[in-house]
Amino acid sequence: MKNTLFICLFALFAFSGCVDDEEDFATGGNISPELTPENKENAELNAAVFEQLNLDYPGLEKVKQYYEAGENYLAASALLEYYRMRSNVENPNLSLIDVITTTAEKEKADYALEYCFASSNFVDKNGKPFSIKKDGVLDWTIVPSSVTSGEYQKQLHRHQWFIPQGKAYRETGDEKYVASWIEVYGDWIVQNPKPEAGPIDEGPWWQLQVAHRVSDQVQLLEYFKPASNFTPEWLTTFLTSFAEQADFLHDYPYTKSGNILITQANALTDAGILMPEFKRAQNWLDKGYEIYNAEIDNQFFSDGWHKEMSLQYHTDVMDSYYNMIAFYQTNNLASKISPDFIAKLRKPAEVLMHLTYPNYFRKAKNDSQDEKHPLPSFNDSWKEGKTRNVLLNNFKKYLTLFPDSEELRYMTTAVNGGSAQGVVPGNDMKLFDEAGYYIFRNGWQPESTVMIFSNNRSNDISPAMQVSSHNQPDNGTFELYINGRNFFPDSGVAAYSGDDIRTWFRGSDKHNTLTLKDMSRPEKEWKQNIEKAAGKLLTSQKSDNFEMISFENPSYSNLTHRRTVFFVKKQFFVLVDEAIGNASNPLYLSFNLCEGTDTEVVIDHGEVDSNNPASYSNGQNGAHTAFADGNNILVRTFADNNQAISMHSFNTPGAGEGDFTGRVSYVKDGGDYNNRPAYTIYSEKEADKNMRFITVILPVSGDTTTKKVEALFTDSGYSDNGGKLSVTIDDNETYNLEYIL
Structure with missing residues (x-):
């Protein structure tokens, strides 16, 4: 009876508007210490929590008194009262005043009531998270048949629906969200015990999964602690599991530098500062700081870029x-x-x-x-x-x-x-030469132009460019933003784990770079992925007419791709691509354009007569856009003298069977993507000859069909030391460009 009175009174304090101030509401209400529940001798407690706690910590006097008297239930009740009332620590990431649940969060919280648990972007054909309830029980090992990515299981064990349920409870006061959390998380604890030998593969107790859970649990305690369903019994189960997971992170630091180790340090910091009542709290905090301090020089290049690129x-x-x-x-x-x-x-x-x-x-x-x-x-x-x-x-x-x-x-x-307010950052080209990112910019206004190149090094955990690497094999690729439109958006991710979709999106030819034909599959026009990412900035130059960078990457054992870029008059771009080496494979120079209808983004086909070198200036190898807003580009590619080129694209009659429909994805999981135009410039390469191409990308305000672009090399042929070229716009503006290496 006393216990019932305690719960009712607490609910009244927590959910009525009659509180002294916002702080009382945020911490769960002002509960009188005189409202002591009746002892439950047969309560299902996890008494291990009392050995994990520092019972001499200020505020735990009652807990210690009851525990030493053998009154474990009363000790647990006093412990719950302590957590509901405590104000000795503060989570700067959490506010419990006027909690608002977004529509997406409310949806996740409600789906979880049906055992359909939000796991990243994985959803069924109806857009609903997959259910893991099977034959009346929760199957934490399940992988839906339509999911081909191993990422689903990793995300599932990070319990991404619990925080939305916590927010939904705080906003509505509906105990169903608390009951759901207790049921589901309690089931997870039973079915996923801590492995005695440390992390096993990338399963439920992989450090990244544990770190996400620990950082969320310090918030979940605050969200749910006022609830009547949050009983002393559940508190002991929750805290015992929490300490077990924090100890696990302390005892098993991730063995490699990178974001996973830092996420682990973050969780240890959260646990050490926000749960100081535990005996090992200082150990957790010290380990987190140790990782942070040691890694601050390991995580970033001297130019500021994180080493996972x-x-x-x-x-x-x-x-x-x-x-x-x-x-x-x-x-x-x-x-x-x-x-x-x-x-x-x-x-x-x-x-x-x-x-x-x-x-x-x-x-x-x-x-x-x-x-x-x-x-x-x-x-x-x-x-x-x-x-x-x-x-x-x-x-x-x-x-x-x-x-x-x-x-x-x-x-x-x-x-x-x-x-x-403040100062507008500068417009000069910005070179992150150690990481391999180079930026051209003519302003910071919405209508400005920005072109960013990626020329990576393999510095992450998988330097051999495996499918698990965060580095995609795309050195030399770029994105180009003009007046609010990204004309060459990167293909993206679509799937985060090593399946066919991820492999497709990582493909070198799915980026704006140069690749070789895969001669092991000669019957189709297959492109061979870049084998090495060891990007190097060769030189940069600024003059009255242009900004210029030249960089290279040893993409294959027998071929280096050198790309030189001119930002002419801060208005248009000229790319010089050079294939250097003894490779005798056919070459592909790929371009992946923005989304649009077939009349808005148009592939322009044209072939060059190798017997008439001058004719390449009249070829239409490239593309143009015709957006109604007048924000458009014209793209044209020209080859070196006597070098025949042709174009392949997904909508070209007779194109090679290995050609592809371009795609772009804006999410990391679930395999969602949109189609977009893409094409490749094709050319044969002999072992004793280096190949060169000029590509002009001209922003156009209005109709691109009125514009004309010509370009040719004006030197005596390929040189290790640089080159010369000429670009003419509309027969009346000629720019002589030179790069010296």
Whole structure:
């Protein structure tokens, strides 16, 4: 009876508006310590929690008193009361005032009531998360028959629907969300015991899965603790499992540098600071700091780029470092972080700034892909979730770390057409030569032009470019943003694990680069993936007429791809591609264009007469766009003298069987993608001859059919030391360009 009274009174305190202040509501209400429940001698408790706790920690006096008297249920009840009332720690990432559940979160929370658990982007044909309930029980090993990616199981064990259920409970007060969490998580604990020998493969107790769970659980405790379903019995089960998982992360650090290890450090920091009542809390915190401190020089290049070469993991790792600093500062531990430690994060913060497209500053008018995605998608950097609001939050975080940065201040104020403060970042080309990213830019206004090249090194955990690598075999590829439109969006990811879809999207010819024909499959026009990513910047130059970079990659054992790029008058681009080496395979120079109808994005076909070298200036090897808004481009490719070229594209009659329909994906899982035009420039190569191509990409305001482009090499042939060429626009503007290596 006393227990019933306790629950009813607590519910009244928690859910009525009659509280003294917002802090009482946020912590669960002001519960009188006199409302002691009746002892339950047969309560199903996990008494191991009392051995894991430091019962001498301030506030646990009652817990210790009851436990030492053998009154475990009363001890657990006092412990629940303590957690409902405590205010000694603060999670800066969590606010329990006026919790609002988004439509997507509410959907995940409600689907979970039906045992349909949101696991990344994996859904059935009706767009619903897959159910793991089979024959009346939950099958945590299940892989739906339509899922070919191993990522499904990894994501499933990160319990991505629990936080939405916590928010839904806090917003509605509906206990069904709490009951669902307790049932499902309790079942998971029973069915997935901690392995005695440490991590096994990439299963439920792989460090990344455990780290995600631990960081979520410190929030779930706060979301759910006022609930009547959150009983003393459940608290002991929850806390015992929590400590077991935090101990696991402490005892089994990930063996390789990278985002997984940093995610592990983040979870240990969360656990150590937010759960100080545990005996090993300081050990957790110390281990997290040890990893953070040791890794800050290992995670990033000297130019600021994260070594896994993906903006996704770059921002994730930066978030973890920011999270660690915020936790320390919020909980009066800031003195333990040296200024030098924070200073090392400045260049990584600036990387994100320089990689941001100007549509970030455009006031949103629609829901188009170009409006939504202000970042490139190279190397497993999926566009999903990288909206201007996400970017803005990142820049706000970085500005708190570096309040003297007027450029970061600009990024936080000029977004979405806002009133700009601070200083506009510069327009000069930006070279991250160690990581292999090069940026041309003529402004920071929405109508500006930005071209970004990716010329990676293999510095992540899989240097041989396996399918699991975050580095895609695409050295030399680029994205080109002009006036709000990305004309060459990266193909993306589509699937995050090693299946056929991921393999397709990683294909070198699915990017804007040069590849060889796969001679092991001569009956079809198959392209051979780049075998090595060891990008190197050769030179850069700035003059009154152009900015220029030249870089290369030893793509194959018998072929190096050298690409030189001119940004002429800050208006248009000229690419010189050189195939250097003794390879005798046919070559493919691939271009993957933006989405559009067949009248908006048009492949232009033309072949060159090898007996009449001058004729290549009249060839139409390339493409043009005809968007009604007048924001268009004209693309033309020209070959060296006496070098025959032809075009293959997916809609060309008689094209090789291995040619492909272009695709672009904006998500990381589920295999979703849109078709888009793509084509390749084809040419034969002899072993004793190096090959050269010129590609002009001309922005056009209006009708591209009125524009004419010609280009030719004006030197005596290929040279290791550079080259000369001439580009003429509309028969009246000629630009003589030269690169010296």
